[in-house]
Amino acid sequence: MALYYNEPIEIVGGKGNRVVDANGKSYLDFFAGILTNMIGYDVPEVREAVERQLATGVVHTSTLYLIRSQVELAEKIARLSGIPDAKVFFTNSGTEANETALLLATYARGSDQVLAMRQSYHGRSFGAVSVTSNRSWKNNSLSPLNVHFLHGADRHLAQFRGMSDADYIAACVDDLRHVLATAVTKDVAALIAEPIQGVGGFTMAPDGLFAAYKEVLDEEGILFISDEVQTGWGRTGSAFFGIQNHGVTPDMMTFAKGLGNGFAVGGIVARGDLMDGPHAVGLSTFGGNPISMAAANATLDYVLDHDLQANAARTGEIIVSGLREAAGRLPVVGDVRGKGLMFAIELVDPATGAPAPALAARFMEETKRLGLLAGKGGLYGSTLRMAPPLTLTEDEAREGLGILVTALEAVNDEAR
Numbered sequence: 001m002a003l004y005y006n007e008p009i010e011i012v013g014g015k016g017n018r019v020v021d022a023n024g025k026s027y028l029d030f031f032a033g034i035l036t037n038m039i040g041y042d043v044p045e046v047r048e049a050v051e052r053q054l055a056t057g058v059v060h061t062s063t064l065y066l067i068r069s070q071v072e073l074a075e076k077i078a079r080l081s082g083i084p085d086a087k088v089f090f091t092n093s094g095t096e097a098n099e100t101a102l103l104l105a106t107y108a109r110g111s112d113q114v115l116a117m118r119q120s121y122h123g124r125s126f127g128a129v130s131v132t133s134n135r136s137w138k139n140n141s142l143s144p145l146n147v148h149f150l151h152g153a154d155r156h157l158a159q160f161r162g163m164s165d166a167d168y169i170a171a172c173v174d175d176l177r178h179v180l181a182t183a184v185t186k187d188v189a190a191l192i193a194e195p196i197q198g199v200g201g202f203t204m205a206p207d208g209l210f211a212a213y214k215e216v217l218d219e220e221g222i223l224f225i226s227d228e229v230q231t232g233w234g235r236t237g238s239a240f241f242g243i244q245n246h247g248v249t250p251d252m253m254t255f256a257k258g259l260g261n262g263f264a265v266g267g268i269v270a271r272g273d274l275m276d277g278p279h280a281v282g283l284s285t286f287g288g289n290p291i292s293m294a295a296a297n298a299t300l301d302y303v304l305d306h307d308l309q310a311n312a313a314r315t316g317e318i319i320v321s322g323l324r325e326a327a328g329r330l331p332v333v334g335d336v337r338g339k340g341l342m343f344a345i346e347l348v349d350p351a352t353g354a355p356a357p358a359l360a361a362r363f364m365e366e367t368k369r370l371g372l373l374a375g376k377g378g379l380y381g382s383t384l385r386m387a388p389p390l391t392l393t394e395d396e397a398r399e400g401l402g403i404l405v406t407a408l409e410a411v412n413d414e415a416r
Contacts, residue, residue: 004364004368004376005364005365005368006365009021009022009023009025009368010022014029014037014040014041014042015040015041015042016040016041016042016391017029017040017041017388017389017391017392017393017396018041019041019373025371026371027368027371027372027373028371028372028373028388028396028399028400028403029041029372029373029388029389030372030373030374030375030386030387030388030400031373031374031375031385031386031387031388032258032387032388032389033262034257034375035198035230035235035257035258035342035387036257036258036260036261036262037258037261037262037389038233038235038257038258038259038261038299038303038389038390039258039261039299039302039303039308039389039390039391040261040389040391043261043298043299043302045298045301045302046261046295046298046299046302048298049294049295049297049298050263050291050294050295050298052294053069053290053291053294054291056290058290059289059290059291060286060289060290060291061289061290062283062285063283063284063287063288064283067288067289067290067293069290069293069294069297070090070288070290070293072293072297073088073090073288073293073296073297073300074087074088074090076297076300077255077267077269077300078269080240080241081241081253081269082244082249083249083250083251083252083253083269083270083271084249084271085271085272085273086269086270086271086272087269087270087271087272087275087276088267088268088269089267089268089270089275089282089284089287090265090266090267090284090287090288090292090293091256091265091266091267091268091284091287091288092264092265092266092284092286092287092292093123093256093264093266094122094123094227094229094254094255094256094257094266095122095123095124095125095128095266096123096125096266096284096287097229097254097255097256097266097267097268098122098123098127098128098131098192098225098227098229098254099123099125099127099128100254100268101190101192101225101252101254101268101270102114102127102128102131102145102189102190102192102225103278104252104268104270104274104275104277104278105189105190105192105223105225105251105252105274106145106189106190107277107278108189108223108273108274108277109187109188109189109190109221109222109223110187111187111188111189112144112145112146112189113145113146113147113148113184113185113187113188113189114130114131114145114146114147114148114188114189114190114191114192115147115148115149115150115176115179115188115190115191115192115222116131116132116133116147116148116149116150116191116192116193117133117149117150117151117152117153117192117193117194117197117205118133118149118150118151118152118153118154119133119134119153119154119197119200119201119203119379120132120133120134120149120192120193120194120197120200120227121133121134121137121194121197121198121199121200122192122194122227124137126142126143126144127143127144127145129143130142130143130144130145130147131145131147131192133149134199134200134379136379136381137199146184148179148183148184150172150175150176150179150191150213151171151172151175152172152193152205152209152210152213153197153200153203153204153205154203155168159171165206165207165208168206168209169206169208169209169212172205172209172212172213173212173213173216176213176216177216180216180220186220187221188220188222189222189223190222190223190224190225190251190252191213191217191222191223191224191225192225192227193205193210193213193224193225193226193227194226194227194229194230194231194242195210195226195227195228195231195236195241195242195243195245195246196230196231196236196242196339196342198229198230198377198385199377200377200378200379201344201346201377201378201379201382201383201385202337202338202342202343202344202383202385203337203344203378203379204337204339205246207245207246207247208246208247209246210224210226210243210246210248211246211247211248214248214250223251223252223274224248224250224251224252225250225251225252225253225254226241226242226243226248226250226252226253226254227253227254228241228242228243228253228254228255229254229255229256229257229266230257230342230387231243231342232253232255232258232259233255233258233259233300233303233308233309233390234303234308234309234312234340234390235258235312235340235341235342235387235390236312236339236340236342237309237310237312237313237314237316237317237339237340237341238313238339238340239309240309241253242339245339251270251271251274252268252269252270252271252274253268253269253270254266254267254268255267255268255269258299258390259296259299259300260292260295260296260299261295261296261298261299262295263291263292263295263296264286264292265287265288265292265293265295265296266287267287267288303390306391308390308391309340309390311390311391311392312340312341312390313340314394315341315388315392315393315394315396315397316338316339316340316341316342316343316397318394318397318398318401319341319343319397319400319401319404320336320338320343322398322401322405323336323343323345323401323404323405324336326405326408326409327345330408330409330412331348331350331412331415331416332347332348332350332356332359332408332411332412332415333345333346333347333348333408333412334346334347334348334353334355334382341387341388341389341390341392342386342387343385343386343387344378344383344384344385344386345363345383345384345404345408346378346382346383347359347360347363347382347383347384347411348382349415350412350415350416355378355379355380355381355382356382356415357380357381357382359382359411359415360376360378360381360382360383360384361376362411362414363384363407363408363411364376364384366406366407366410366411367403367404367407370403370406370407371403372400372403372404372407374386374404375387386404388400
C-alpha cells in the first residue's frame with residue numbers, strides 16, 4: 001500500500017473543504033479521499049442523519065428485512081439514471097459494484113467475453129482486475145473473463161496524434177468493428193468503460209465516442225456498462241452522470257465513492273430484466289446497511305438541493321481555464337484536461353516531452369508545502385489528478401489555482 005509524500009501526513013480533523021494534519025497544518029483538499037468526501041467534511045446534514053440512525057440502536061439488519069432508507073435511495077437513483085425500468089442493488093464499494101455488473105452481463109448474454117478500454121481501472125478484485133488495463137495495477141494475467149481492450153482514451157499515441165475528434169471517433173469505431181470481426185466469437189457480453197478514466201489520469205474519450213460505440217454494440221446486442229464510480233453525481237459539471245456527456249443511456253451504471261461522503265457505499269443501477277435475470281439467491285451482507293443509507297440519502301439530497309452540479313461547472317472552469325492559461329508559459333506542462341471538478345495536469349520533461357513521474361512527485365511535495373492536497377496517477381505516473389469536493393467555493397477555487405500555478409512554476413524552474 002502506497003503512502004503519499006516523503007513524510008506522510010496523518011489527517012486528524014476536517015471542516016468544509018479543508019483538513020488538518022497531526023502537526024496542526026491546514027490543507028485545502030483537492031483530492032477528497034480519492035473523490036470520496038464529495039461534499040466536504042463535517043457536513044451537518046450528513047452527520048445528523050447518521051446520528052439519528054445510530055440513536056435507533058440499529059446499525060445493521062441485512063437485506064433479509066426491509067430497510068426503508070435503502071428503498072428510498074434506490075428510487076432516487078433509479079429515477080436519476082434515466083435507465084428504463086431501473087432497479088438498484090447496493091454493495092460496499094466500486095469494485096463490488098463492477099463485479100456485480102460483470103456477473104449480470106455475462107449471465108444475460110451467456111458469454112465470458114467482455115470489452116474494456118485501454119488505460120482503464122475498475123477495481124482490485126479478480127474480475128475487476130481482468131478488465132483493468134494498466135500494468136501498475138495488475139497482479140497477474142489470469143482472468144475469469146475473456147477480455148479485449150479498445151482504443152478511446154489514448155490520443156497521445158502516434159497513430160492518433162493530431163486527429164480531430166470526429167476522425168479519432170471514426171478510427172476507434174473502425175477498430176471496434178475489427179475487434180468484433182477478428183478477436184471474438186458471437187455473443188460478447190458487454191463493454192465496460194469509465195466516461196473519464198480515474199487511475200488512468202483523468203484521460204477521457206471525446207464526447208460522442210460512446211454513442212458511436214453503442215450503435216455498434218446495439219447491432220449485436222452487446223450490453224454497455226458505464227463505470228460512474230468517479231464521474232457520477234454531477235462531478236463533471238456538464239452532466240449528472242459522466243456518460244450523459246455522450247448522449248448515451250447505458251444498460252447498467254455502477255457507482256460508489258462520493259455517494260456516501262466517506263461512508264462505505266457502492267452499487268449498480270440496471271435495467272430490471274438484467275437485475276432480475278440470475279436464478280441463484282443473492283445478497284450483500286453489509287451493502288445498503290442502515291448507516292451507509294442514512295449518509296447516502298443525506299448526501300444525494302444535499303447535492304440536488306444545492307445544485308452542486310452547477311457549482312462544479314462554475315468552479316471547475318475557474319481552475320481549468322487558469323491552468324490552461326498558465327500552461328502556455330510552462331514547458332513542464334504537457335497537457336491540462338478535465339470536466340467540472342475533475343481535472344488533471346500531465347507533467348513532461350521540457351527537453352524531450354516524455355512523461356515525467358519524478359516531476360509529478362516533486363509537484364506533490366510542493367503543493368503539500370503550500371497547503372493543498374492533490375492526487376497522482378496516470379499510465380506513467382506523471383499525472384496530477386484533482387477532484388475537490390463539489391462544495392468548493394469560487395474563492396477556494398481561485399486560492400487552489402494560485403497554489404497549483406505556484407507549484408508548477410517551482411517545478412518548471414527546477415526542471416530547466
